[in-house]
Amino acid sequence: MKLGVIADDFTGASDIALTIAEAGMTVAQFSGVPDAGRSDVDAGVVALKSRTAPVADAIAQSVAACDWLIGQGAKQIIFKVCSTFDSTPQGNIGPVLDALADRLGAGPVIVCPAFPENGRSVYMGQLFVGDVPLNESGMQDHPLTPMTDADLRRVLAAQSHRPVTHIAAPTVWSGADAIRDALPDRGHVIVDAIRDDDLRTIGLAALGLPLLCGGSGIALGLPANFGATPSMPHWTPVTTRGVVLSGSCSRATRAQVAAFRKDAPALEVTVDAIVAGDITPQTVVNWILVQSVAPLVYSSADPDDVAAAQAKHGSDTAARAIETLFADVARALVDAGFGRIVVAGGETSGAVVTALDARALDIGPRIAAGVPMVRIAGFDVALALKSGNFGDVDFFAKALAQMAGD
Incomplete structure (x- = not known):
């Protein structure tokens, strides 16, 4: 296994598994942390039900998933969250991300929930859904994780004990080297992305980083770092009711x-x-x-x-x-x-x-x-x-x- 993903819900796990599969990696998605090893795939996606779990439970489940993935040989871990960055002021994104960074000894952690194909973009640190800020998109009415602030820097800083900084779109457009040069030594870094090409550039810049966080788009540029080329997943029809x-x-x-x-x-x-x-x-x-x-x-x-x-x-x-x-x-x-x-x-x-x-x-x-x-x-x-x-x-x-x- 080369790439490991910890997803905080099941639909998000399927979402990023598709992104990785279409980029040419063989992928297995698991419901919770598996009991046995799995060495026959390029990428493993562990689906948790941790987005709205108590913070301590979410941390424990996520760290256990991380340990299993590393044990299968994963060289890089993605903490997959919703492209609308669903999380209350208490967590769970910040506390889980901190715990994973501590476990992996991660320095800078790139954070980007952008998913341009589905209308999610990050610009100047603000998360947009289509052409409106996150807090005007309907997510402010979410019954479990209402999102009332579009500024990801403020949202994450309220939950994390690590510093939160920002890399703006002009730096991203200058290329992967520019992103790497702008990374701090430590902390979480909100990185702008409004196009798929931006996410591929971010993926190239993330080569060698032990941990990233984002929506499924964060994985667009990562399989290529491991030599993968795009392909179509196989399907046999199911015709029952x-x-x-x-x-x-x-x-x-x-x-x-x-x-x-x-x-x-x-x-x-x-x-x-x-x-x-x-x-x-x-x-x-x-x-x-x-x-x-x-x-x-x-x-x-x-x-x-x-x-x-x-x-x-x-x-x-x-x-x-x-x-x-x-x-x-x-x-x-x-x-x-x-x-x-x-x-x-x-x-x-x-x-x-x-x-x-x-x-x-x-x-x-x-x-x-x-x-x-x-x-x-x-x-x-x-x-x-x-x-x-x-x-x-x-x-x-x-x-x-x-x-x-x-």
Whole structure:
């Protein structure tokens, strides 16, 4: 193994695994820290469910993943975070990044969540989604990690005990040597990137650095440092029954839900109904089984509805109710012969993958920027694990079709 990735959620893990696979490396994605060694791949991606875990737990899981990857021979570690840098003032990005830097003895750590293909760019230290600052993009309404500041320097400095500095776009445009010359001896460095070419330049500048942090775009230029050349991941179609499970409340997902509902049966589940026992995994499964086409089950409510549910039940209870329901439903559907499952939302995806005991995933071709098809290793079950804001409005239908080879 040459390159190791620690991802703080499951959709992010699939996202960066696709980037590395398309750049020509063989990649395996693991659900949690594996029990056994793996030496037959160029890159390993360890998917954790640590983005919103207690800080101490997130650190412990991430350091354990780092130790395993280094034990497999990884020469460089990426701490993969969301391209919207989701993190509260208490963490978990800063504390985990500090712990990894300490474990690896890292000096400067390049930090860049830019993903230009999906509209995420970093300019003058500010994170933009499309043409608006992060805190005006809808992320300010995120139910678990609301992002109210677009300045990554302030966001990270509030969480880290290391100094946070910045390398601006003109330096990046001057080339990899200019970036290397601008790196400090120690600390975290926010590096601007507004184009894929910027990320490739950053990748070249990162040659030999033990640790980086960013979205999936941070990996665009890294495989070439290890001699890899671009290639297309292999895929064998899965044609068994399909379903869409949406636990994301992002603007993009709500639009995707609205579009898919026009042509497919849809069932909305709410926290109130789950807590009251009016909706159970079995009632949802029974409803799905009688549908003649791939249906949608969703809890993708508007921000005001989410806030009301959190106020009534508590944010942890509300989130756990939704995640547990979808996890139980997914497990029952696989037992019933379903082989294509589209999941929207990072936390929901993590719950589903855990419930299916999907210890390793094989990475297939892309459905949309940052979203590959994946297959549970050793089983004929295909998944599409989508971060909330990713994908076009027709993503659900496209994912189901592509998994079937259509």
